[in-house]
């Protein structure tokens with residue numbers, strides 16, 4: 354029986370892995386080989402979808418946590434709170450949304466069959482436009498257009514475990530490894546600490562360095578315990594992306610206050626992207642909004658060929674008509690997602706070297722491994738049948 358352990362150490366950049374900073378990872382890399390992990394353009398959720406399925410966003414249909422879906426959104430009643438958009442302090446607006454999301458919005462979620470629902474930091478008056486993209490967890494069957502590794506293992510009646518340090522804590526996670534059923538064939542461990550420390554403290558802080566060192570040691574512990582529990586288990590360690598320090602923070606007060614928003618045009622602010630929807634053919638409005646977006650931050654509107662190349666050509670308007678992608682090291686705050694100002698960010702162009710993660714013990718081409726290679730690699734080692742996607746293609 355083949356067994357496989359995947360350890361995902363979130364946000365460990367390829368150049369962090371040295372004997373001094375991450376002695377364990379460096380020793381494994383020396384033995385089993387290393388490459389750079391090329392991320393995709395997107396945030397952690399779309400990246401996880403690609404890791405679990407081996408498919409890109411335009412194949413799974415999933416890119417962002419929320420999308421423009423005015424006819425279906427259960428958040429529409431909250432648009433009546435539009436007057437609160439005029440609260441003078443952004444942190445007060447964020448605070449109100451945080452409290453509502455913990456209380457009333459939870460009831461709305463239950464009523465409408467959503468597992469998760471939040472106002473995040475969407476402008477109140479746009480809440481009749483935006484909907485939560487998935488009603489259930491993406492790991493539940495049928496949520497993504499492509500079945501995940503976990504679906505396929507379950508269908509084949511084979512044992513697997515997904516252990517998330519952010520939910521379990523390190524101690525419980527290690528204990529769960531010790532207690533894994535001995536017929537478990539695939540173990541996926543997710544360690545979030547480096548990503549969190551990067552956003553909160555920045556990547557040149559002492560706290561960050563300590564977190565990196567500790568996560569390296571925790572990875573060692575995870576692999577040792579898994580090997581003890583499930584002898585002969587093969588191991589690969591990888592991160593999902595790198596990280597850039599944030600040197601400049603930009604904001605878009607003109608968009609938040611624009612009289613044409615949200616009924617003539619809509620915008621979504623992610624930390625590293627501005628996405629736009631135009632609801633009519635008014636060229637003047639389009640030029641004005643595009644100019645406002647471009648003037649505030651270095652970046653570019655992605656052209657169609659590039660959108661196709663990045664696997665973001667959805668054939669729907671859910672995620673935006675246009676995407677303005679910022680240059681690395683600049684971030685948008687306030688944006689629709691972050692509660693705190695990030696000191697380091699990912700989700701810039703995947704070819705930027707700072708954005709690339711590490712892959713240890715994984716196949717690569719010209720020193721690069723892609724996120725979508727992980728699921729097929731696991732399927733091969735575990736002897737799963739070819740994916741339906743590969744058969745269809």
Ligand SMILES: [Zn+2]
Nearest residue numbers: 397548552699
């Ligand atoms: Zn992150």
